Amino acid sequence: MKRYAICIEFHGAPFMGWQRQSHGPSVQQTIEEAIYGITQQEVVLQGAGRTDAGVHAKAMVAHFDLDTKLSDFRLIEGINAKLIHQPIAILDIAAVADDWHARFSCHGRSYRYRIINRRAPLTHDKGLAWRVARTLDVDAMHDAAQCLIGVHDFTTFRSTQCQSKSPVKSLEKLTVSRIDEHEIWVEAAAISFLHHQVRSMVGCLAEVGMGKWDKSDLQAALEAKDRNALALNAPPDGLYFMGALYEDLPFAVNRSKLNKVL
Numbered sequence: 001m002k003r004y005a006i007c008i009e010f011h012g013a014p015f016m017g018w019q020r021q022s023h024g025p026s027v028q029q030t031i032e033e034a035i036y037g038i039t040q041q042e043v044v045l046q047g048a049g050r051t052d053a054g055v056h057a058k059a060m061v062a063h064f065d066l067d068t069k070l071s072d073f074r075l076i077e078g079i080n081a082k083l084i085h086q087p088i089a090i091l092d093i094a095a096v097a098d099d100w101h102a103r104f105s106c107h108g109r110s111y112r113y114r115i116i117n118r119r120a121p122l123t124h125d126k127g128l129a130w131r132v133a134r135t136l137d138v139d140a141m142h143d144a145a146q147c148l149i150g151v152h153d154f155t156t157f158r159s160t161q162c163q164s165k166s167p168v169k170s171l172e173k174l175t176v177s178r179i180d181e182h183e184i185w186v187e188a189a190a191i192s193f194l195h196h197q198v199r200s201m202v203g204c205l206a207e208v209g210m211g212k213w214d215k216s217d218l219q220a221a222l223e224a225k226d227r228n229a230l231a232l233n234a235p236p237d238g239l240y241f242m243g244a245l246y247e248d249l250p251f252a253v254n255r256s257k258l259n260k261v262l
Contacts, residue, residue, distance in 0.1 A: 011087035054236035108245030136209030203232030
């Protein structure tokens, strides 16, 4: 039996999220079934993090245990062949130590949220970004975002269904930048996040960008430690899991992307 780590890219629209669900398809289940299809072995994937329905990933990391004589190349080719009709791709695969764990060995995760700031409806980016018609003040958003950096009780930005034992998290990075005339990126990095934390922070920052809130309002919402103080929870469409940070990264490709999380 060997433990494998895989790096995964996926479009989240067709799925109920990363984790296996009883009420709809998940990314985890779809990959597990693909592995079974080529090996006739049931595996359980453990991911670096969980994503909500509709959330995407550029480089999700997961692991599973498998007894196979297939080479890494044949295994990744076989999985991708089984996934050909799904918006999921395995970017890399590597054998890792038996005690390596995609979740517990990880000490950094990063997300990017894409906002398309224009009045016209989305075409190519429909389902892949959040369209905000009103012009956003990116400088005000970035300045306000800095009050969320550090160790805080993020109850206001936490889903009522969050299963984390504590609402206290250490946010290492939260930046807002305009990429071009219409696209804005909000980028966040931390050891771990609460359920809906990034989407909730983005929603409140959008309120700042539209002039409905200012930095003091965001600070007050943080200090309230109350979900009712939240202005807005941004939709899942624009959220991407970008990477996970490990001491000993197992992959040959995407190394720079994954190792520059924080």
